[in-house]
Amino acid sequence: MLAGLALTYLSLIPVTVIGATLTAAELTPVEFLLAAGTVAVISVPFTLMGLAIGYSLPSKAAIVIAQVVFLPLAFGGGLLSAPGDAPGFIETIAPYLPTRGAAELMWAAVGDYRVEPLALTMLGVWVVLLAGLAGWAYRRDEGRRFS
Numbered sequence: 509m510l511a512g513l514a515l516t517y518l519s520l521i522p523v524t525v526i527g528a529t530l531t532a533a534e535l536t537p538v539e540f541l542l543a544a545g546t547v548a549v550i551s552v553p554f555t556l557m558g559l560a561i562g563y564s565l566p567s568k569a570a571i572v573i574a575q576v577v578f579l580p581l582a583f584g585g586g587l588l589s590a591p592g593d594a595p596g597f598i599e600t601i602a603p604y605l606p607t608r609g610a611a612e613l614m615w616a617a618v619g620d621y622r623v624e625p626l627a628l629t630m631l632g633v634w635v636v637l638l639a640g641l642a643g644w645a646y647r648r649d650e651g652r653r654f655s
Contacts, residue, residue, distance in 0.1 A: 554578075563648070608627045610631060
């Protein structure tokens, strides 16, 4: 989990630099710290999902499956549009996906956005489900490779 968080923060460096230097985006120091803390929280379900996929499949298949899973989650969670601007069917399914809960937490950290309770609840449900799946996949993998 810590390795996943470290890589997440590392990957955010260029995004932050580009946002700060080439866009009109502005954050107060408090908002920046809230956003950095939010990244730690919202990286958990996606790291667990990656672990579940990685321990469940051979490495070449895991890479493909991760790409096939994460891109539709980004689209379905409304990450490719501004809050409230996604197509109707996306707005309908988005609260049930972990990407929407994560996005809403970040929107609330850096702006004036109220998190929808359903999206936050479902984010918690996803964390529990993915932790169980990752744990099961890990135990299965350990038994297969090291027994």
